[in-house]
Amino acid sequence: MELINSWVSYINGIVWGPPMLVLLAATGLYLTVGLRLFPIRKIPYGFSLLFKKHEGEGDIVPFKALMTALSATVGTGNIAGVATAIFLGGPGALFYMWMIALVGMATKYSEAVLAIQFRETDESGRHVGGPMYYLKNGVGKKIPWLGALLAPLFAFFAAAAGFGIGNGTQSNSVAAAMETSFGVPPLATGIVIAAIVGFVIIGGIKRIGDVAGALVPAMIVLYVGSCVAILTVNAAVIPDAFALIFHHAFEPAAAAGGFAGAGVAAAIQFGVARGIFSNEAGLGSAAIAHAAAKTNDPVQQGNIAMLGTFLDTIIVCTMTGLVIITSGLWTSGLTGAELTSAGFASVLPHGDKIVAVALSVFAFTTIIGWSYYGERSVEYLFGEKAIPVYRVLWVLAIPVGAVIKLEFIWLLADTLNAMMAIPNLIGLLILGPMVFRLTRDYWRAKK
Numbered sequence: 001m002e003l004i005n006s007w008v009s010y011i012n013g014i015v016w017g018p019p020m021l022v023l024l025a026a027t028g029l030y031l032t033v034g035l036r037l038f039p040i041r042k043i044p045y046g047f048s049l050l051f052k053k054h055e056g057e058g059d060i061v062p063f064k065a066l067m068t069a070l071s072a073t074v075g076t077g078n079i080a081g082v083a084t085a086i087f088l089g090g091p092g093a094l095f096y097m098w099m100i101a102l103v104g105m106a107t108k109y110s111e112a113v114l115a116i117q118f119r120e121t122d123e124s125g126r127h128v129g130g131p132m133y134y135l136k137n138g139v140g141k142k143i144p145w146l147g148a149l150l151a152p153l154f155a156f157f158a159a160a161a162g163f164g165i166g167n168g169t170q171s172n173s174v175a176a177a178m179e180t181s182f183g184v185p186p187l188a189t190g191i192v193i194a195a196i197v198g199f200v201i202i203g204g205i206k207r208i209g210d211v212a213g214a215l216v217p218a219m220i221v222l223y224v225g226s227c228v229a230i231l232t233v234n235a236a237v238i239p240d241a242f243a244l245i246f247h248h249a250f251e252p253a254a255a256a257g258g259f260a261g262a263g264v265a266a267a268i269q270f271g272v273a274r275g276i277f278s279n280e281a282g283l284g285s286a287a288i289a290h291a292a293a294k295t296n297d298p299v300q301q302g303n304i305a306m307l308g309t310f311l312d313t314i315i316v317c318t319m320t321g322l323v324i325i326t327s328g329l330w331t332s333g334l335t336g337a338e339l340t341s342a343g344f345a346s347v348l349p350h351g352d353k354i355v356a357v358a359l360s361v362f363a364f365t366t367i368i369g370w371s372y373y374g375e376r377s378v379e380y381l382f383g384e385k386a387i388p389v390y391r392v393l394w395v396l397a398i399p400v401g402a403v404i405k406l407e408f409i410w411l412l413a414d415t416l417n418a419m420m421a422i423p424n425l426i427g428l429l430i431l432g433p434m435v436f437r438l439t440r441d442y443w444r445a446k447k
Contacts, residue, residue, distance in 0.1 A: 008411055015418035021272045024282045027425050028103030031110050034436045039105040039306045046303040046310075058127050058294030062304050064209035065293035069286035069308050071212035072166065072369025074220065074316060075362040076173050077278030079355060080337040082320040087335035089270035090253030090262035091244040094321040096271025097278070101313035104281030105306040110428055110435045112305030114138060115287035116298035117438065123384055126205070129291025130373075131284035131424045132158075132380045138431045150423035152381060154284065157419040159377040159390070164413020166370020167394060168401030170363040175402035177337065181356035190402025193364060198395040201371045205292050208368050215365055220316060223358045227319035230347045234326035241325040258333020279312040283417060284424030288373045299442035302435075367398065 014020075032039065050063050060068070085093040111131070118137040119129030132155040140147025171193055175186035200211050231238060248267060255261035262270075280286060290305045320340055324330050327343040334342055337359060344351030371394050378390045401409070 005408055005411070008408070008415055012411055012415040012418075015415060015422070016273065018269075020418055020421070021269065021276075023425055024107075024276055024421065025100060025103060025272060027282060027428055028100070028107045031106035031428065031432055031435070032103045034432055035106055035109070035439055038439060039109045040102060042303060043307070043310060046307045049300055049304050050307075054293075054295050054300070056294050056296035059205050059292040060209040060294065062290075062293045062295055062301055064213045065290050065301070066304050066308060067212040067216045068205070068209050068289040068292075068369055068372065069305065070216050070220075070311065070369075071208075071365035072285060072289070072373065073278065073280050073308060073312050073366075074216065075170065075366040076337070076359065077274065078312065078316045078320055078362065079340050079359050080173070081274040081278050082317050083324055083334075083336050083339035085270045085274035086321060086324055086330050087259070087339060088262065089267040090248045090259070091241070091321075091325050091330065092246075092248030092250070092253065092262075092264065092267035093271035093274070094245050094318070094325075095249035096268050097275035097313055097317055097321075100272045100275040101279055101281070101309050101317075104276070104279055104313070105309045107281040107428065108279070108286060108309045109302040109306040110432065111281075111284055111287035111424070112290040113298040113302035113435050113438060114427075114431055115291040116293070116295060116301050117434075119291040122379065127292050128376055128379065130288035130376060131420075131427060132377065133291070134287075134431060135423060135427045138434070139427050142430060146426075150426060154420060154423040155377040155380040157416050157423075158285065158288075159374050159381065161413055161416035161420055162370045162374035162377075163394075163397055164409050165417055166373065167367055167397050168404075168409045169413060170366045170370075171398045171401040172404075173337070174360045174363045177356040177359045181353050186402045187399060190399030193367065193402070194395050194398040196364070197367055197371065197398060198391075200368050201375075201391055201394070205289075205372055208372050209292075211368060212365055215361060219358060219361045219365075220311065223354075223362075224316060224319050226344065226348065226351075226354050226358075227323050230323050230344065230351075231319075231326060233347045234323075237326045237328075238322065241322055244325060245321075257331035259331040275313055275317070277414075277417075278317055279309045281309050282425055282428075283421050284427075285370075285373050285420070288376050289369070297442070299439055302439075 054062050114134040115129040118134040119127055122128050132151045135151040136147050171190055175189040178184040178189045200207055252263045290301050293301050295301050323343045327346045329342050341352040341355040344355050375387050378386045
C-alpha cells in the first residue's frame, strides 16, 4: 500500500504540477482570445437565456442542465477549498482564483457548445454527450486514431474519478460535519445519504435535474445570503480585505500568527489549483450534463453553461474568501472547512452549524451530479446494461466513504481528475476553431 501511495503521489506531482496548471490556463486564455472575450462580455445575455422558453431535442430544460452541472461543482471546493487556498497561498490566492475563473468561462462555454454539437441518442432515446463524444465524433473526424484513443480514456478516468471526488470524499465531508456539529455517527449519515441518493438516481437525469433545480439555487441563495449578512457587519474592513488580495497577488505575504507566510508563486499555484478544483473548467465533466439540455442551438447552451463558472467561483468562492479575510482569522492557523466555520461563527450565532448544513447539502448534490457523469461514462464504455451495476456500486460506496480515512482516496481522485482533463484539453485545442466559427455564425444570424 505504501508503494502504491508513493507511486500515486509521484504521478500526482506530475499531472498537477506547473505544466498542467499552465496548460489549463493557456487553453482557457486561447479560447477567451479566440472568442474575443465573448464569455465575459455576454454574462448578462447568458442570464437572460435562463428565463426564456427553449425548444429542441433533449431530456431536461437548459436551466436544469445548468443546475445539474452546478450540483456537481458547488461543494467542498467552495467552502474548504477556498480556505485551504488562502491558508497555503495567502489572500492573493483569491485573485488567481478569479483569473482562472474568467478564462475558465470560455473553457466551460466551449465544452457545452461541443457537447450539443456532437451529442448522440442512446438505445433508450436519451441524449448523451460530453468529451468522449466530441473526442470521438469531432477529433476523430480530423485525426481518427487520436479520437479513438482519447474518447475511451476520458470515459474511463471520469467513471473512476467519480468514486473519489464525487462520492467518497463528499460523503466523508458530510459525515465529519454532521458528527462535529450535531453528534451524528458517521455510519448513520452514510446510510441516510445512500438511501436518498439511491432514490434520486434511479429516476435518471430528469429526477436528478428536478432535485438539483430545487436544492442548488436555494442553497446558493442561503449561503451567499449568510455571507452578505456577515460582510454587512464587517463592512468597514472590506476595503482592507480587497487591498490585501490585490497586494499579495504580486507581493509575498509575511508569516503572521499561525500563518506560515506565502510567496507569489504559492498564491498563483494554490489559487489556480483550488479554483479549478472548485469550478471544474477544463475537466469536461459539466459538458455531460449540458448535453442533455432541450435545445438545438449549441451556442445558446454554451452561454448558459459558462454561468456555472461565474456563479461557482466569482460569486460563491468570493463570498467565502471575503468572510475569511474580513474576520481576520486567515492568520489563525486554521484551514479547510474549520477556517470557514470559524469565520462564520465570528459574526453569526451558530455560524459553524450554517456551514455544516451548507457543506452537507452541497456535498449531497455533488454526489447525485457526479453519479450522472459516471453513468454516462460507463454507458459509453460498456453500453446501457452497465448502468444498473454502476448505480448499485455508487450507492454502496457512500457509507463506506463516510466511515473510512480518505487521504489516499483524495490523492487518487485528484490524480484521476487531471487524467480526465488531459484528453479533454487536447480536444478543446483541436476543436477550438469550430467553436469560434459556430459562435460567429450565431451572432451574425442574430444581427
